[in-house]
Amino acid sequence: MKAQVLLVDDEPNILLSLEFLIKRAGYTVATACDGEQALTQVTALQPALVVLDINMPKMNGYEVCERIRANPAWQEIRIILLTAKGRDVEREKGLALGADDYVTKPFSNQELMTKIQSLLPAD
Template sequence: MPQTILIVDDEQSIVVPLRFLMEQNGYKVITASSGEEAVDKISKFQPDLILLDIIHPGLDGFEICQIVREKPEWKDTRIIFVSTMVRDADVAKGLAFGADAYITKPFSNSQIMQQVKELLKG
């Protein structure tokens, strides 16, 4: 049974290569382009990991992170923020909301794969 990754981003130019990358590495990929769609898919598919952009329509990345972390049944879901917000304060805030990692755009594929694999190996 392959592990499931949810990619939340409204930019298709990000979603397409990420989906390809994850699928090539044997993960099942689902995507969402808004906050509400993301929450909906999380409850439906209970992904093992979420690649979460912060700025997109509807609920923002921080809010989604907060919702996931508030539910005990989703406590094992790993979250990686993938964002254009690069200030130290943004990173600190993301981690404070319970994210497992924070990757800034533009990222390297190897960097993001390494992070994903590390978080999902357990």
């Protein structure tokens, strides 16, 4: 079984399409629709990768990223920020907070899968 991916976005259509895409590639997928739920899932599942939206209710993606990076037990978790925030300053902030990669919406499914596969170890 391939690695587990946690998808975090407050837009159900994005979660659904990404879940289908990533499962089709053979990964196990869990989802969360806000920042608090994301941290609950990270605690419970310790996924290999979190694909994380920035604009979400309860806690934004920057805060979730920062909390994941602050926990020594979660240092191996890879993070891709997937967001409509495409300015350089926002990208730099995300990477400075510990994200491994940054993808702007709209995005190419192939580009996202290439980034996921580059961050996750092969079987």
